[in-house]
Amino acid sequence: MTTSRYAVLAEGLRKRYGETRALDGFDLAVPHGMVYGLLGPNGAGKTTAVRILSTLVRPDGGRAEVAGYDVARQPRIVRRRIGLAGQHAAVDEILTGRQNLKMFGRLFHLGAKRAARRADELLEQFDLAEAADKGVKEYSGGMRRRLDLAASMLLAPQVLFMDEPTTGLDPRGRNEVWEAIRSLVAGGTTVLLTTQYLDEADQLAGRIAVMDAGRVIADDSPAALKDTIGGDQIEVIVQDAADIPGARKAIARVSAVEPTADDENRRVHAPVTDRVAALTEVARTLQDGGIAVEDIGLRRPTLDDVFLRLTGARAEARPNRPDTKETATA
Amino acid sequence: MSALTTPSASDLLEPDRERRLYWAMADCWTVVRRGLTHLIRQPANIAWQLGFPIVSVLLFGYVFGSAMTVPGGGDYREFLMPGMFGMTMAFGFMNTAYLVVLDGTKGVIDRFRSMPMAPSAVVTGRGVSDLIGATLDLAVLAAAALVVGWRSDGGPVATAAAFGLLLLLRFALIWIGVLVGLMVPNEEAAGNLFAVAFPFAMISSAFVAPSLMPGWLGTIAAWNPVSSTVTATRELFGNPVATGGTWIEGHAMLMAVVWPLVITAVFLPLAVRRFQRLSR
Numbered sequence: 001m002t003t004s005r006y007a008v009l010a011e012g013l014r015k016r017y018g019e020t021r022a023l024d025g026f027d028l029a030v031p032h033g034m035v036y037g038l039l040g041p042n043g044a045g046k047t048t049a050v051r052i053l054s055t056l057v058r059p060d061g062g063r064a065e066v067a068g069y070d071v072a073r074q075p076r077i078v079r080r081r082i083g084l085a086g087q088h089a090a091v092d093e094i095l096t097g098r099q100n101l102k103m104f105g106r107l108f109h110l111g112a113k114r115a116a117r118r119a120d121e122l123l124e125q126f127d128l129a130e131a132a133d134k135g136v137k138e139y140s141g142g143m144r145r146r147l148d149l150a151a152s153m154l155l156a157p158q159v160l161f162m163d164e165p166t167t168g169l170d171p172r173g174r175n176e177v178w179e180a181i182r183s184l185v186a187g188g189t190t191v192l193l194t195t196q197y198l199d200e201a202d203q204l205a206g207r208i209a210v211m212d213a214g215r216v217i218a219d220d221s222p223a224a225l226k227d228t229i230g231g232d233q234i235e236v237i238v239q240d241a242a243d244i245p246g247a248r249k250a251i252a253r254v255s256a257v258e259p260t261a262d263d264e265n266r267r268v269h270a271p272v273t274d275r276v277a278a279l280t281e282v283a284r285t286l287q288d289g290g291i292a293v294e295d296i297g298l299r300r301p302t303l304d305d306v307f308l309r310l311t312g313a314r315a316e317a318r319p320n321r322p323d324t325k326e327t328a329t330a
Numbered sequence: 331m332s333a334l335t336t337p338s339a340s341d342l343l344e345p346d347r348e349r350r351l352y353w354a355m356a357d358c359w360t361v362v363r364r365g366l367t368h369l370i371r372q373p374a375n376i377a378w379q380l381g382f383p384i385v386s387v388l389l390f391g392y393v394f395g396s397a398m399t400v401p402g403g404g405d406y407r408e409f410l411m412p413g414m415f416g417m418t419m420a421f422g423f424m425n426t427a428y429l430v431v432l433d434g435t436k437g438v439i440d441r442f443r444s445m446p447m448a449p450s451a452v453v454t455g456r457g458v459s460d461l462i463g464a465t466l467d468l469a470v471l472a473a474a475a476l477v478v479g480w481r482s483d484g485g486p487v488a489t490a491a492a493f494g495l496l497l498l499l500r501f502a503l504i505w506i507g508v509l510v511g512l513m514v515p516n517e518e519a520a521g522n523l524f525a526v527a528f529p530f531a532m533i534s535s536a537f538v539a540p541s542l543m544p545g546w547l548g549t550i551a552a553w554n555p556v557s558s559t560v561t562a563t564r565e566l567f568g569n570p571v572a573t574g575g576t577w578i579e580g581h582a583m584l585m586a587v588v589w590p591l592v593i594t595a596v597f598l599p600l601a602v603r604r605f606q607r608l609s610r
């Protein structure tokens with residue numbers, strides 16, 4: 001086996017679709033044995049990157065190595081070392097969970113007996129043993145996703161690519177998938193995970209690359225990325241949108257930076273240095289001004305803030321998941 | 331985790347040429363088994379698929395039957411049955427296309443392509459499954475035909491040859507189905523293929539002899555590959571043939587072989603190229 005310093009290494013990948021530069025000088029270096037988050041708004045090029053790295057699409061330029069092998073020149077060898085869980089749960093709906101895993105196991109050339117044993121193992125590992133002989137049609141979204149993950153783990157790949165593995169799942173299904181990912185990484189698999197959800201990257205990834213317009217614009221640990229934003233944020237949610245300018249004014253008095261307003265959620269926030277003094281001051285100003293407040297508090301910067309800062313206005317069009325709304329806590 | 335979870339050295343090797351041929355066939359068989367499992371798990375699908383030809387038999391054979399004439403004489407229902415068989419084969423390409431579209435939109439084709447299996451098995455597996463499905467279709471239809479009084483007077487060899495020609499047409503249409511399935515963006519669009527399949531199956535000798543159609547339409551119908559297969563099987567079954575004496579109708583037996591070969595020669599490479607271009 002070839003050993004390489006990186007599980008995934010991409011250098012200057014380029015891919016065009018007509019006039020669209022889906023990838024425009026994409027660089028990435030993923031060390032072994034970690035979850036690496038690839039974060040970016042819709043259309044940033046995350047899927048294109050995953051499709052190139054998993055040998056589905058040939059790049060127009062640049063090069064990439066996965067598990068030490070060149071994806072363009074040695075795709076067959078790469079395919080024996082990777083798993084892919086794409087944007088859809090790519091399993092056969094008519095077959096049962098067990099039949100799916102046995103079929104894919106055979107296609108991984110495990111042989112009938114080993115494929116059957118491996119299927120049992122994975123059904124157990126992904127908590128699908130009870131539903132093993134039910135048709136996939138009857139599975140919940142989270143179960144399908146876990147079956148999809150199990151199918152991509154048949155050869156215990158060194159590198160697992162996951163493209164938005166929790167998109168479209170309810171919170172419960174998402175937690176199930178998160179658990180499955182954590183246990184895989186504990187078993188030594190390197191995971192490259194794309195997501196539009198910052199909380200997901202924050203929860204799972206040891207390191208994050210932020211993508212926009214086909215290239216990586218920032219690349220660091222979640223904590224370090226948050227530090228680039230600065231310290232704590234004060235945040236006020238007003239009851240009436242008409243009070244947003246008033247809240248801005250109140251916060252502007254304690255922050256060196258112009259406060260940011262999120263009209264839709266009636267939320268105003270800005271970074272502050274002296275936490276307690278700022279909170280007291282803003283609360284008093286708001287009360288004196290007769291502004292009805294739904295919530296007020298201090299919070300650590302989230303990846304949302306990082307994202308907004310890095311990608312600017314583009315990110316505002318990004319769909320937000322309702323259940324991930326930040327609530328301020330004092 | 332057990333020892334199985336670490337792949338053995340041989341799992342990671344690239345197979346040599348000889349092994350590749352072995353795996354191309356083994357993988358094809360695995361994909362075919364998947365298709366067969368679908369048939370077993372959804373037996374009602376055959377009924378849906380054959381609903382149209384069976385209703386057609388009732389409609390044309392009994393409702394309009396008395397108004398239908400066979401040039402040169404003969405029983406219309408005897409004339410109709412080979413037409414039903416041919417029509418079912420002609421509609422078959424929609425099944426192929428639909429299943430390919432479904433695998434494409436669900437990401438199953440991408441999963442296959444990201445795996446170390448033989449890429450050809452994705453297409454050959456589909457083809458063999460569809461041929462087995464078509465054989466079952468013909469068996470059920472033939473049973474239904476026997477019930478309404480159809481008989482083959484051609485003897486076992488000619489009868490088998492007739493079914494062979496029908497399957498040959500279906501084989502050729504697999505490649506059109508795969509090509510179209512790889513081109514069509516989603517399942518709704520695949521449903522619209524009926525608008526193409528319907529005239530392809532109907533403007534033929536399946537229901538009415540082309541000589542009874544307006545001149546230009548009759549010419550199109552006579553040159554439709556479905557007509558050659560249907561006319562050839564009528565001859566082999568010993569059913570009323572009713573040809574209008576044109577060259578194309580006179581050489582039905584030849585053309586029932588030539589048409590599928592031509593279609594395959596054109597569309598097999600196109601389908602393969604389209605499949606390879608998925609990596610663009």
Ligand SMILES: Nc1ncnc2c1ncn2[C@@H]1O[C@H](COP(=O)(O)OP(=O)(O)O)[C@@H](O)[C@H]1O
Binds near residue numbers: 020040044045
């Ligand atoms: N097959 C394709 N044909 C045409 N354009 C494409 C194709 N795939 C991706 N694109 C375009 O490339 C850009 C990046 O897409 P994608 O990689 O899917 O982004 P993401 O996964 O981050 O949402 C988008 O503008 C998208 O429209």
Ligand SMILES: [Mg+2]
Binds near residue numbers: 048087164
């Ligand atoms: Mg995407």
